[in-house]
Amino acid sequence: YNPYETFSAGARLSFIAVLFIVVSTPILLRLICKPPPAEKTISDLFPPTLIQRLWQAIKWYLVNGFAVSVVVCVGLSLLTLYYFNIINPIAIIANIILSFLITALMFSGFITLPFLWIIPDVPVAVLTGLTWYIYRIIELFSNIPYGSFYLPDIPGWFVALFYSLFFGGILITRIQQTRINLFKCVTAVLGVLVVVTGIWVVVTLISGRSPLY
Numbered sequence: 001y002n003p004y005e006t007f008s009a010g011a012r013l014s015f016i017a018v019l020f021i022v023v024s025t026p027i028l029l030r031l032i033c034k035p036p037p038a039e040k041t042i043s044d045l046f047p048p049t050l051i052q053r054l055w056q057a058i059k060w061y062l063v064n065g066f067a068v069s070v071v072v073c074v075g076l077s078l079l080t081l082y083y084f085n086i087i088n089p090i091a092i093i094a095n096i097i098l099s100f101l102i103t104a105l106m107f108s109g110f111i112t113l114p115f116l117w118i119i120p121d122v123p124v125a126v127l128t129g130l131t132w133y134i135y136r137i138i139e140l141f142s143n144i145p146y147g148s149f150y151l152p153d154i155p156g157w158f159v160a161l162f163y164s165l166f167f168g169g170i171l172i173t174r175i176q177q178t179r180i181n182l183f184k185c186v187t188a189v190l191g192v193l194v195v196v197t198g199i200w201v202v203v204t205l206i207s208g209r210s211p212l213y
Helices: 003-007 009-032 050-084 091-117 121-142 156-178 182-206
Strands: none
Touching (some): 050 091
């Protein structure tokens, strides 16, 4: 266990990605999805057919996949630029396809797990095939012209300022919408930060390393 991995590029990218998905995806979905009509029609009185339910599931997957992909790509763009000097707009499309294949790979692993002791060649073939397709799609999108752009360095303070203003604005908006007391909210956030920092310092000291350098 290495507590210093908390400040690595991978940990920061993962944390920011999850935070953007949780905070920004509902906002984007409200913008791109029209609300259902207030008045019911005659078709609402009948249960949906199998084809209609299948189409709703496909549409739900495409819309949510697009929203999550856009949110993650936009949310991580500055951090990706800061660490790797690259921006990948093509990833918005690639993530929608890859998320479906990765989900299929995970479910295939769970479904074929009992067959490993009976016919191990079948699960291995299924998982190897899906993995091969994932790598081929990644390679295909990485070779698309103008799918990625290399840009010069940006200062760290600009990245920190952007994320502070973005999440600060979201937090203030949520507080105003829910009418939560601002002082209590700030106190709770500071309390959580103190507790997390204390845990990190204790774990670091137990591991025999100094938290100061």
